[in-house]
Amino acid sequence: MKKKDLISINDFTKEEYMRIMELAGEFEENPNQDLLQGKVVASLFFEPSTRTRLSFETAISRLGGKIIGFTDSSSSSVKKGETLHDTIKMVSNYADMIVMRHPLEGSARYAAEVSDVPVINAGDGANQHPTQTLLDMYSILKTQDTLDNMNIFMVGDLKYGRTVHSLLMAMSQFENPIFNFIAPEELQMPDEYKLYLKNLGIRYFEHKEFTDIISEADIIYMTRVQKERFSDPIEYEKVKNVYILKNDMLENTKPNLKILHPLPRVNEIHTDVDENTKAYYFTQALNGVFTREAIISHIMNLK
Amino acid sequence: MTENNKKKLKLKVSAIKNGTVIDHIPAKSLFKVITILGLDKISNQITFGTNLESGKLGHKAIIKVSDKYFKDEEIDKIALIAPHAKLNIIKDYEVVEKRVVEIPETIKGIAKCFNPKCITNNEKINTCFKVISKNPIALKCHYCEKITNENQMVIK
Numbered sequence: 373m374k375k376k377d378l379i380s381i382n383d384f385t386k387e388e389y390m391r392i393m394e395l396a397g398e399f400e401e402n403p404n405q406d407l408l409q410g411k412v413v414a415s416l417f418f419e420p421s422t423r424t425r426l427s428f429e430t431a432i433s434r435l436g437g438k439i440i441g442f443t444d445s446s447s448s449s450v451k452k453g454e455t456l457h458d459t460i461k462m463v464s465n466y467a468d469m470i471v472m473r474h475p476l477e478g479s480a481r482y483a484a485e486v487s488d489v490p491v492i493n494a495g496d497g498a499n500q501h502p503t504q505t506l507l508d509m510y511s512i513l514k515t516q517d518t519l520d521n522m523n524i525f526m527v528g529d530l531k532y533g534r535t536v537h538s539l540l541m542a543m544s545q546f547e548n549p550i551f552n553f554i555a556p557e558e559l560q561m562p563d564e565y566k567l568y569l570k571n572l573g574i575r576y577f578e579h580k581e582f583t584d585i586i587s588e589a590d591i592i593y594m595t596r597v598q599k600e601r602f603s604d605p606i607e608y609e610k611v612k613n614v615y616i617l618k619n620d621m622l623e624n625t626k627p628n629l630k631i632l633h634p635l636p637r638v639n640e641i642h643t644d645v646d647e648n649t650k651a652y653y654f655t656q657a658l659n660g661v662f663t664r665e666a667i668i669s670h671i672m673n674l675k
Numbered sequence: 676m677t678e679n680n681k682k683k684l685k686l687k688v689s690a691i692k693n694g695t696v697i698d699h700i701p702a703k704s705l706f707k708v709i710t711i712l713g714l715d716k717i718s719n720q721i722t723f724g725t726n727l728e729s730g731k732l733g734h735k736a737i738i739k740v741s742d743k744y745f746k747d748e749e750i751d752k753i754a755l756i757a758p759h760a761k762l763n764i765i766k767d768y769e770v771v772e773k774r775v776v777e778i779p780e781t782i783k784g785i786a787k788c789f790n791p792k793c794i795t796n797n798e799k800i801n802t803c804f805k806v807i808s809k810n811p812i813a814l815k816c817h818y819c820e821k822i823t824n825e826n827q828m829v830i831k
Binding site for chain 2: 478496
């Protein structure tokens with residue numbers, strides 16, 4: 373049987389998305405299942421990412437698997453100049469599956485070609501982070517009971533944010549989505565994604581700020597506007613407070629509205645939002661464990 | 676055709692008995708075409724001319740390879756750098772077939788990905804692209820998924 377990998381969100385069909393969602397639901401009911409007993413999973417973090425790594429390692433542990441690996445490349449043979457090819461070749465001899473985070477784009481696709489065992493991409497530079505997208509989708513499905521007819525607000529850095537790009541691609545597979553992009557001039561959604569939506573006949577709107585339209589949202593997906601993305605620091609100073617969500621802005625919003633954020637948050641969601649029942653970002657992070665258990669089970673044909 | 680023109684033609688395109696004439700190669704791409712087709716590694720008789728005047732290309736080059744016929748997928752490799760190249764298939768001094776090059780659906784090697792953070796620019800890996808537009812050329816990297824446009828394209 374051909375091995376399965378998860379490298380890019382576009383590698384999965386809509387049916388596979390739904391299968392992952394279904395499995396994630398099962399793991400939420402019963403997170404500890406010894407499906408990976410006797411298996412070794414390599415967790416290769418060529419750059420640090422505490423949240424993603426802990427979420428994966430929790431998922432693997434709850435499935436009863438053993439973990440080998442490293443948490444950043446300074447503690448691995450990469451520092452001695454080993455190529456990615458050689459590292460992956462070696463590790464794929466030891467482990468039954470590889471979870472990999474790497475700063476270079478396309479590294480995960482390449483690793484999957486080199487490896488004899490399945491590879492899950494835990495982020496390759498600014499390119500893809502498909503497990504984040506699947507946990508975002510699970511969070512939407514869980515809170516809205518459907519992935520169809522969603523009015524999704526994406527706020528902040530839409531230019532460099534890979535999470536919003538992947539979520540846009542994935543949600544476009546479902547019925548009748550509407551996208552509202554709220555971003556400063558310098559960080560707008562790239563043309564290629566707008567063209568992608570246009571070709572599919574999917575509606576999208578662009579705004580500079582969102583207080584007037586927030587009442588229409590089913591999902592608000594917040595991202596961080598980073599100072600270092602701006603060529604002109606004055607531009608950053610001008611817009612930095614426009615993309616901050618505060619509790620009083622949520623007054624007349626839909627009852628089903630949920631606020632998502634891939635985390636870490638800095639100041640783009642005011643802490644007074646945390647107590648609001650519409651704040652969902654911490655539960656979203658927890659959903660990451662169930663979704664990753666589901667992804668591993670699917671990739672390894674355990675269920 | 677005037678005598679003068681005939682003479683010119685003779686000088687530039689002296690006939691081969693059997694083989695392939697590749698015409699309308701941009702002069703600047705001649706040596707890349709030779710490398711891509713591996714003509715520097717075969718023992719066939721080859722003649723080429725370059726900086727010949729061409730209305731369409733400004734300066735063109737031409738290559739004549741005796742006793743060699745190219746497969747479509749072989750010749751289509753030069754489409755990125757010589758998109759207007761024309762092939763004359765010669766048998767017994769006669770042109771028996773003419774064909775043009777076509778940009779293939781996927782391109783392996785040849786071009787570089789424009790993204791400096793792409794793994795193909797950091798480790799020894801053959802590039803691979805899906806051609807998402809032929810005119811103008813746009814190549815989607817199989818690895819980093821970024822799109823290299825015609826004006827960003829660098830031939831390896």
